């Protein structure tokens with residue numbers, strides 16, 4: 001090593017870091033990725049990057065969105081980000097530990113379920129949602145009524161709307177609350 005010795009660079013954003021940044025976990029030498037990039041990854045949708053996320057389960061236990069799973073070989077052995085991902089999922093780094101998101105619907109592949117999941121994870125532009133439902137021959141008015149109703153099969157949620165964008169927040173699963181009591 002000559003010249004470039006001691007220069008640490010994030011392979012995603014290209015910003016440079018020092019040994020001290022490693023100490024304060026602002027940069028991870030094992031993957032050459034900085035914390036800001038991992039935080040952005042955690043906030044991105046499941047389809048972009050599973051990093052730092054909990055899996056999303058349907059009522060019956062079927063996995064709708066794959067997040068960190070220590071029993072999967074990818075997460076246990078193969079993914080280069082696995083160690084850091086575990087820290088983000090546990091809440092040691094990144095966003096506070098998220099409650100496992102439970103989908104209120106029984107069928108897992110219907111249009112309603114997919115729309116609900118999209119609104120609960122990344123949110124959805126209403127205009128886009130209407131076009132998407134129409135293309136599949138569905139009834140967008142009915143679907144929006146369900147999304148805005150805020151309750152289904154003992155799962156309650158709140159809807160946040162603004163600038164033509166709809167997002168489901170604060171999903172509260174009453175079954176699991178009862179189980180804990």
Ligand SMILES: [Zn+2]
Nearest residue numbers: 010013034037
């Ligand atoms: Zn970076």
